[in-house]
Amino acid sequence: MKLLVAGFDAMCPEVVARLGDELPTLARLARDGTFARIHLTDSACTPPIWTSIATGVAYGEHKVRGLTKNGTGELWSAGDVATATLPDVALNKAGLTVGLLNLPVTTHPPRALAGWMTSGDMIYPQAVYPPRLADRLERYPDPYCSYDYDVDTISVDVVREKTGLIFQEFIDRAQVSYRNLSALLDYHEPDVLMAYWHFLDSIQHHMFAIPERVAEAYRLADQMLGSLIERLSPERVVAVSDHGMRLKHEHETVDTITVDGHRLYVTDWDGHRWVVSGDHSSEALLAASWAESPDQIPTRVEDVLPWGLRAAGIEYDSGRLPDSAPARRQADLMTDAERGSVLARLRELGYG
Numbered sequence: 292m293k294l295l296v297a298g299f300d301a302m303c304p305e306v307v308a309r310l311g312d313e314l315p316t317l318a319r320l321a322r323d324g325t326f327a328r329i330h331l332t333d334s335a336c337t338p339p340i341w342t343s344i345a346t347g348v349a350y351g352e353h354k355v356r357g358l359t360k361n362g363t364g365e366l367w368s369a370g371d372v373a374t375a376t377l378p379d380v381a382l383n384k385a386g387l388t389v390g391l392l393n394l395p396v397t398t399h400p401p402r403a404l405a406g407w408m409t410s411g412d413m414i415y416p417q418a419v420y421p422p423r424l425a426d427r428l429e430r431y432p433d434p435y436c437s438y439d440y441d442v443d444t445i446s447v448d449v450v451r452e453k454t455g456l457i458f459q460e461f462i463d464r465a466q467v468s469y470r471n472l473s474a475l476l477d478y479h480e481p482d483v484l485m486a487y488w489h490f491l492d493s494i495q496h497h498m499f500a501i502p503e504r505v506a507e508a509y510r511l512a513d514q515m516l517g518s519l520i521e522r523l524s525p526e527r528v529v530a531v532s533d534h535g536m537r538l539k540h541e542h543e544t545v546d547t548i549t550v551d552g553h554r555l556y557v558t559d560w561d562g563h564r565w566v567v568s569g570d571h572s573s574e575a576l577l578a579a580s581w582a583e584s585p586d587q588i589p590t591r592v593e594d595v596l597p598w599g600l601r602a603a604g605i606e607y608d609s610g611r612l613p614d615s616a617p618a619r620r621q622a623d624l625m626t627d628a629e630r631g632s633v634l635a636r637l638r639e640l641g642y643g
């Protein structure tokens with residue numbers, strides 16, 4: 292494998308730095324390679340940033356703005372993004388096979404490519420290309436409880452029970468997604484793998500002020516990254532997040548979890564109490580397996596993938612929007628010669 296891009300939603304540089312050697316894989320990247328913070332200037336909203344990371348196109352250029360379109364409940368999808376910039380299209384055109392696991396927006400819905408692609412995990416429907424792999428994949432669990440604290444009589448016990456259930460649900464989701472990734476890699480190890488995990492975001496939103504929970508979730512992320520590196524021996528590794536996390540600002544020192552009206556508090560590392568939730572911060576994490584001079588480290592999320600590909604020796608034409616309106620399907624943008632070489636590559640790899 293030439294390049295592994297591991298995307299962890301809301302992986303916070305501060306937390307990674309704080310946990311240090313508790314996260315041996317990330318600590319090794321930081322020590323022997325690159326560890327940097329990317330300051331977001333446009334938005335700390337998840338779908339637009341992952342669209343930028345996956346396409347190399349800046350926030351101001353792609354159309355994706357929020358979670359759903361104008362509050363309609365309709366999800367932003369790959370069909371809203373200029374086709375030439377989609378990672379499967381660009382990488383297949385460069386003659387590479389690609390695996391895309393659960394990237395927000397750009398893998399919804401999965402479509403024909405040399406390699407494989409899944410959507411799912413959190414809000415996107417679970418689906419896979421090639422569709423015949425569906426029976427090899429485990430389904431994600433349904434929510435273990437309501438995420439809304441206002442529907443129950445609020446008590447310390449309810450807070451404890453809910454944070455426990457929500458934590459377990461998202462850890463279980465992460466593990467299902469790792470097992471699914473393993474099954475997809477058994478089918479085909481792509482030249483470039485981009486994988487995305489959501490669980491740190493939800494866990495931190497609900498319990499960022501509970502350091503043991505946060506640490507346990509980060510240890511799982513680090514373990515998954517370490518196992519992937521061990522299995523795949525990629526030439527280059529990039530770990531990236533879309534934003535960090537911070538505590539909501541509510542002061543007053545308490546000793547235990549308490550309840551104040553409908554607002555729930557716990558004590559933090561320094562004895563301050565906070566609402567039992569975090570908010571997105573505008574610092575994203577970037578770690579990589581090779582050392583880079585400071586002026587070459589990307590300072591914008593859209594530069595991360597082209598940077599990683601260049602480091603892996605891959606010429607990649609990123610961020611160029613076609614002059615015409617975006618075509619709807621990959622096939623429309625591929626010349627016969629390109630399609631021929633992709634199909635030949637697929638046959639060579641033993642696919643029917």
Ligand SMILES: [Zn+2]
Pocket residue numbers: 300301336337492533534
């Ligand atoms: Zn996010």
